Amino acid sequence: MDVLAALGRVVLGFAAATGRLGLFTGHALSHVFRPPYFLGQVAQQMVSIGYFSLPVVGLTALFTGMALALQIFEGSSRFNAEGTVAFVVAIGMTRELAPVLGGLMVAGRVGAAMAAEIGTMRVTDQIDALMTLSTNPFKYLITPRLVAGVTMVPFLVAVGDAIGIFGGYTISVQLLDFNSSTYIRNTFDILENIDIIAGLVKAAVFGFIVTLMGCYHGYHSQGGAQGVGAATTNAVVSASILILTSNLVVTQLFFSR
Amino acid sequence: MSTTAKISLQGVAKRFGKKVVLDGIDLDVRPAESLVIIGGSGTGKSVTLKCVLGLLRPDAGRIMVDGDDVVAMSGSNHERVMRKFGMLFQGAALFDSLPVWHNVAFGLINGRGLARAEARAVAVTKLGQVGLGPEVADLRPAELSGGMLKRVALARAIAADPEIIFFDEPTTGLDPIMADVINNLIVDCVRRLGATALSITHDIASVRKIADRVAMIYQGKIIWCGAVADLDHSGNPYVDQFIHGRAEGPIQMQVLKP
Numbered sequence: 438m439d440v441l442a443a444l445g446r447v448v449l450g451f452a453a454a455t456g457r458l459g460l461f462t463g464h465a466l467s468h469v470f471r472p473p474y475f476l477g478q479v480a481q482q483m484v485s486i487g488y489f490s491l492p493v494v495g496l497t498a499l500f501t502g503m504a505l506a507l508q509i510f511e512g513s514s515r516f517n518a519e520g521t522v523a524f525v526v527a528i529g530m531t532r533e534l535a536p537v538l539g540g541l542m543v544a545g546r547v548g549a550a551m552a553a554e555i556g557t558m559r560v561t562d563q564i565d566a567l568m569t570l571s572t573n574p575f576k577y578l579i580t581p582r583l584v585a586g587v588t589m590v591p592f593l594v595a596v597g598d599a600i601g602i603f604g605g606y607t608i609s610v611q612l613l614d615f616n617s618s619t620y621i622r623n624t625f626d627i628l629e630n631i632d633i634i635a636g637l638v639k640a641a642v643f644g645f646i647v648t649l650m651g652c653y654h655g656y657h658s659q660g661g662a663q664g665v666g667a668a669t670t671n672a673v674v675s676a677s678i679l680i681l682t683s684n685l686v687v688t689q690l691f692f693s694r
Numbered sequence: 695m696s697t698t699a700k701i702s703l704q705g706v707a708k709r710f711g712k713k714v715v716l717d718g719i720d721l722d723v724r725p726a727e728s729l730v731i732i733g734g735s736g737t738g739k740s741v742t743l744k745c746v747l748g749l750l751r752p753d754a755g756r757i758m759v760d761g762d763d764v765v766a767m768s769g770s771n772h773e774r775v776m777r778k779f780g781m782l783f784q785g786a787a788l789f790d791s792l793p794v795w796h797n798v799a800f801g802l803i804n805g806r807g808l809a810r811a812e813a814r815a816v817a818v819t820k821l822g823q824v825g826l827g828p829e830v831a832d833l834r835p836a837e838l839s840g841g842m843l844k845r846v847a848l849a850r851a852i853a854a855d856p857e858i859i860f861f862d863e864p865t866t867g868l869d870p871i872m873a874d875v876i877n878n879l880i881v882d883c884v885r886r887l888g889a890t891a892l893s894i895t896h897d898i899a900s901v902r903k904i905a906d907r908v909a910m911i912y913q914g915k916i917i918w919c920g921a922v923a924d925l926d927h928s929g930n931p932y933v934d935q936f937i938h939g940r941a942e943g944p945i946q947m948q949v950l951k952p
Contacts, residue, residue: 475804490769562787565749569781570850571773 445652461653468580475477484584486547486644487589491596493546494539496605498597501534502526502604510613514609522615523623526605532692535597539682540643544676550653551582552672555655579656582648583603590644592639598636635691642687643680650676699758699891700725700858701746706755707914715741719913728884728891730901730922732936733911734747734945739894740784742911743860746892747779748772759858777805780856780889785865787846788835793822795831798849806854820849823886824879840932841872845879850864852883859884861893879904898937901925910936912945 508527555578558564561577567574602624609615656670723729731739744750748764752769753851757764764775779865788797796803798820799813802866808816818828819842824845844864851859854904864880865873877900883890884904895901902922909919910933918930925937935943 557790561785562783562790565744565747566781566783566787566789568749569747569776570801571776572800575806607775 455659458653461656462649465575465579465649467654468576469584471576475577475581478577479584481679482581482585483589484529485675486543486585486648487592490543490544490546490589490593493542494597495600497538497542498530498535498601499540499604502530502601502606502616503608505529505534505601506605506608506613508630510609519613520598520623522605522609522613523620524627526609527602527628528622528632530601530605531598531628531636532682535601536594536636536639536643537680539594539597539640540590540647540680540684541677543593543644544647544650544673544680547586548647548676549669551648551664552655552658552669555652556668559656559658560661560665574656578612578652579652582652583645586644586648587641588644591640594636594640596635598633606633631691635687638691639684639687642683646679646683647676650679696919698725698761700760701892702756702758703742703746704756704758706742706745706752706757708738708745708750708752713773714914716745718755719911719914719916721909721916721919723892725890726888727906728881728893728904728912729907729909730893730905731909731916732895732898734936734947735896737911738914739911740862743862743892743894747781747860748776750927752808758815770785777854778857780851780854780859782844782847782851782861782864784866786835786842786843788846788850790835793832793834794826794838794846797835797846798853801854806950813910816853820853821846823852824849825875826939840867841869844868844872844876844937848876848879848883852887852889856889858892859887860889861891861895861904863895863897864893864904865895865897870899873897873900874903880904898939901937 440458449499506522506526509522513521513525514517523678555564558578564574564578567577606624607622610617654668654672654675655665658664702722703719704828706716706719707714710801719738719742721729721731730862731742733739745752746759746764748767752765755765759775759778762775764772765952767775768912772938788794789800792800795814798817799808799810802808802813802816814831818831820828821828826842826845830846831839832897838846848864851861861880865876867912868876880891880893881904883889884949891904893904905922907920908922908925909916910930911917912932918928918933920928925933928934931944935945
């Protein structure tokens with residue numbers, strides 16, 4: 438019976454957490470369509486997410502594109518298919534690697550920072566202070582971050598696509614003796630709009646997940662420094678798991694036949 | 695003085711899980727009076743304040759502000775009532791990311807739509823009223839001492855000329871002299887605005903300075919309420935023990951003996 442009771446507690450706890458997250462998400466999204474809007478906050482978050490994440494996403498994409506080119510060259514040479522390097526790098530980066538790795542890097546940088554900032558505001562009564570100053574914390578803190586996440590992560594991934602493909606090109610041309618113009622032509626020949634669009638849609642979904650998890654865990658943090666630390670960890674872990682899960686779902690939606 | 699209560703709590707109850715924090719609080723605060731709630735740690739003082747402010751929803755009871763039941767309110771009606779309030783938080787709760795002037799003017803800019811330049815001028819005036827010069831306006835909260843933080847928080851609480859001001863442990867963590875400075879500022883600000891003040895504190899010196907009336911909360915109920923002049927001869931053993939800070943008496947603290 439103890440085992441059943443423990444199992445029941447876990448299931449009830451999960452259901453309650455899912456319900457809380459659903460209500461939080463609905464509440465946050467409802468403010469997207471209800472003025473007043475804090476456009477200054479939206480702009481500030483867009484800069485924080487989009488501009489300040491460029492180095493980490495760019496470097497990730499660059500080295501991933503380079504390593505991918507080397508791996509594909511080595512692997513494809515086993516059956517004399519070295520010419521596929523440009524194709525695989527282009528499709529691999531746009532469809533999968535730039536969105537997923539970019540999303541994970543943003544989760545580590547932005548999601549953690551959001552959870553820590555909002556969590557600290559929660560445990561130091563700053564969120565309560567917002568309410569006493571006639572300012573809805575969802576409008577001021579949460580919705581601007583969600584809007585910025587959904588719009589700026591696709592921008593980061595678009596930049597990551599270009600940098601990753603450039604990384605593959607650099608390795609292929611400089612190290613593997615590919616012809617520069619042939620490599621570029623092959624890349625543009627293989628890429629279709631759907632490859633880029635699917636990656637950008639994934640990025641928007643990941644941006645939403647990262648900011649939602651950062652805001653949700655920060656908003657509900659309690660218990661001082663330890664609580665803020667736990668909120669930060671939970672934000673990154675839950676965002677990472679949801680990114681990997683939703684990646685499969687979106688891939689299935691776009692490319693299943 | 696009008697006899698109609700500015701704030702009226704009627705049978706307010708609140709529990710967290712199995713722990714009953716408020717067990718039917720009945721309390722009236724009259725217009726333009728300063729009422730201080732005293733009581734030990736964990737007796738529900740802050741929860742009472744948060745229920746009035748709408749930060750917590752009571753499980754039972756009514757909270758009337760100017761005759762309107764704020765518990766049942768939501769949305770724009772609740773925001774309208776919130777505009778009557780100013781609040782000084784125990785830890786100041788200033789926004790780290792904003793300079794001092796913007797902290798003070800925050801409610802004016804975001805809640806009332808005042809232009810930034812105009813709001814800044816009001817903020818500098820309010821900072822002056824709490825004894826801080828204009829040079830403080832552009833500092834960040836992290837650059838201020840504890841006493842300055844409380845003064846900025848007080849300036850923020852009075853920035854919009856509220857009808858009702860709440861003070862949550864206004865002198866906690868300050869040295870006795872700075873605590874007295876803050877008490878004087880509270881009295882000055884409340885009198886100048888003609889505001890109704892509801893404070894919670896453990897600091898009996900602060901109580902004697904800022905209160906017109908005092909209410910003591912114990913085990914989730916108001917066990918005594920009277921004029922501050924009657925505090926020393928309340929005839930209530932709980933109040934006597936608390937104001938004299940004695941370990942012996944009807945209030946028993948759970949401590950582990952060595």
